[in-house]
Amino acid sequence: MNAPRALRAASVLLVALAAALAAGPSAASDPLDALMQQLALRRHGHVTFTEVQYLAVLDRPLESSGELLYEAPDRLEKRILSPRAETLVLAHGVLSATRGQRTRTLPLAAWPQLAPLFECLRATLAGDRAALERVFSVALDGDPSRWTLHLAPRDPAATRLLSQVLITGEQADLKTVEIVQADGDRSLLSIGRELSP
């Protein structure tokens, strides 16, 4: 082997190696990482929603509708407009619920059984995989054009109330959030059209 050939072979190897290294992060070897990165790009959102709750104790489902507002990374507002106005704001880990004149605040850290209900949506919107995996064991199926996140709560107190959360979406847009309670009751939140900010 002469020297120039050896050099050429070496340089080919180096280029290949560099390409592989550069491609590593962006090519998203893990589809969940890829989804999260895509979701994290969204800094705010303002959409309509409808929610249907199926409760065993009731003869027919409860329906409600309103708007959802999101500001990255940790402010989520749910404005229920019908059948009766109520505003829920989750900001910096504290949930405040306003009905009429009355505002009630719940620090979610104090209510481990309620925390997953809000964290599932907030962490997904923020693309915060670490936060999501702190609260849930996470599984993803489908492809970027139509995906489903299966979230099962880790906290034993939470599993007494909540059995799992299913979030579906297309690319960076969430479509539905289905919450299945431990007693079989469930709610389905469907995200509608985008509103101007």
Place this chain on the structure above:
Amino acid sequence: MTRAGWAGTLVFAVLAALAAALVARARYTADLSAFLPRAPTEGQRLLTEELRTGFASRLIMVAIEGADASTRAHAAAELAQRLRANPAFVEVSDGDPQGFAHTADFLLEHRYQLSDAVTPERFTTEGLHAAIGATLELLASPEGLLAKPLFTSDPTGETLHILDGLDPPPIATLEGVWSSRNGRRALLIAQTAAAGSDTDGQERAVVAIHSAFAAAAASLTPATALRLRLSGPGVFAVTARAVIREQVIRLSTLSAILIAALLLAAYRSVPALLLTFVPVASGALAGVVAVALGFGVVHGITLGFGVTLIGEAVDYAIYLFIQTGRESARLAVGPDADEWRRGLWPTIRLGMLSSVCGFAALVPSGFQGLAQLGLYSIAGLVAAALVTRFVLPEWRPRVLRTRDLTALGTALARILEKLRSARAALAVLALLAGFVLFEHRATLFSRELYDLSPVPIADQELDASLRADLGAPDARYLVVVSSPDTGAALSAAEAIARRLKALTEAGVIGGFETPTRYLPSPATQHARQMSLPPPAELAAHLQRGLAGLPVSAARLAPFLNDVEAARTAAPLTPRELARTPLGSALDALLAVSGSTTTAFLPISPTAASDLSAAALGEIRVAVADAMRAPPPQLVEVARADFGPASVTARLLDLKAEADDLYTHYLTQAVSLSLVGLAAILLLLALTCSPARALRVVAPLALAVLTVAAGLAAAGQRLGILHVVGMLLIVAVGSNYALFFDRLAQHEHADVPRTLASLAVANLATVIGFGVLAFSSVPVLAALGRTTAPGALLALLFAALLAPRAALKTPA
């Protein structure tokens, strides 16, 4: 020793043994309430009662700092568990959600007696439709997850309604336990079984918390550096007592050593030194016996302070030893004995009697602490003087030789002689002092009880921050409702609460608490039970009321059963609540003791400011209105169930009451002291001529005036202990003035020795109190800073104002 000497010694020994036996059997207390004033007004009686045994006085706030949140939470939970097993604690709260679940169960069970939404209208067809509709909307919201299990038995949502109304103080929670808002401390509240004024009981509780914490921290793996911090009224009392005790012991030891060194230098004789302490020790014994017999119980503070107050007794022996310390030193017979009995003793006796007059003024004080100290001092000084007169001279060894201080006395006489030329300056000083006092007249006396507080600022700040975090405000304004009947007191509290609610909405007050939030009056409970329809009627209303709602009556069978059970339930009493976490909330607001029930309605001011006089006026009007016109239906039920019971209600400003109380005793102490001074003047006028009496009193009055002016000029406000200090200036100083008077009267008196003895005695007093002046405890410092300079000035002024003859030394 002479025959009389043996007799005296025998009597002394018998009395001392008897006294020792009495002292050993006497009852002692550290309970601060023994020292609290006998309160003259109803408001002050309530105040002292609250200070003694009130719920707030039994709270200990516990904070754990260091390491990370989860370690702190583990330690806090572990500590709470250990403390709950200790009978010294009635209740330990740490934010454990189990406690909340327990409360929710209790509320669910008694919801139809506790919910103020329960009215006859609510159980009509329309009322049920509206209430159940509202609950369904709640089910749709995230809180619905918590409300859902209750829905079939509580479709009208009473339980959640009660929980809303309870509105617990929003204490932050971290890792399952209460936390400070900044997240750096885990917090607990412990309620002691011992009353707040039972300082021994509080100390046991504090020690128990410390050892439980040590055990809890030791059980953590890995071992981490956690710190425990405690606060609360009981903790303050324990700390204050420990600080006062430590300082009294340390400072009295220091001053005893310094005085002993001084006396050793003066006498150059160890036996004389030891004998010098015999009168004061006898006096202390007699003082304790007198207080035990007179009051039935001796307070720790009397023991600690008493010896300081009878320090004058040391002077008696100094006068004896220095003024009669001649070569032969024969006191029982011979020229010295004559000198002692005819000249020295009558002067000491008169000085002692004038001190007794001064202290006698303290005995009638309503402040039991001052009364005990007064009696202690009287008995102590009389006993010390008697020992000095009848026992000490006999014990004095015949060959005892003390140092001859004639040379020192002669030198002093020369200096004083020169200073006398500046006597006119005293008139200027008197005018100046008078001017300073006049200038400071508005701020001369301390009006705030808290000026006495020995609690360091850092501890007060910790207390404030823990209170803020735990939502346990230091209640200043209270409406207090009292009645022999618990139900009547609660009914009245409800009527007042209705009006306070209107004042809150009008923005006059920031808010209020009432025991009826946790326990409605029996009348109200009964009225609510009467609003529940009988089963058939309710079933019919429900059937129609559910029309248009997504729920069928069949599912709500538990609701019908619960309502029927509630209709005949027994009324809730404080006893049922005691077993729930609501019990401690109720305890804070409702005290049932003996035949009286007292309900407290703490009022918080708007913003952080105090309530204005106008706001207080409005509250008073509201309370008066409520008492005049309770709602008719409640009165009717209350009459039927309990008969007409007398109820009183009044607004209390605790801080103003405390300050009034303090001012009252300060004023009393000042006027009693003036009476004491008048008594001294009278005593002297009767025993010598009025002119001599004036000459004796003038330097003392000037010394008191100068010290008071000095303190005022230094920005100190005068408190009770300053007044006691001034009394001591007069007590000690009267001896000095009387000796100068004697020197002026007796041509053959030994001027140099008298002067030397006065100088030594004065130096001993100045050392004793001067050491106290450096104490960090305000009461001790006040006593020292008044008496030490005052005694020095009293001697100086007495010397300068004495006739020239008093300073005449043999050429």
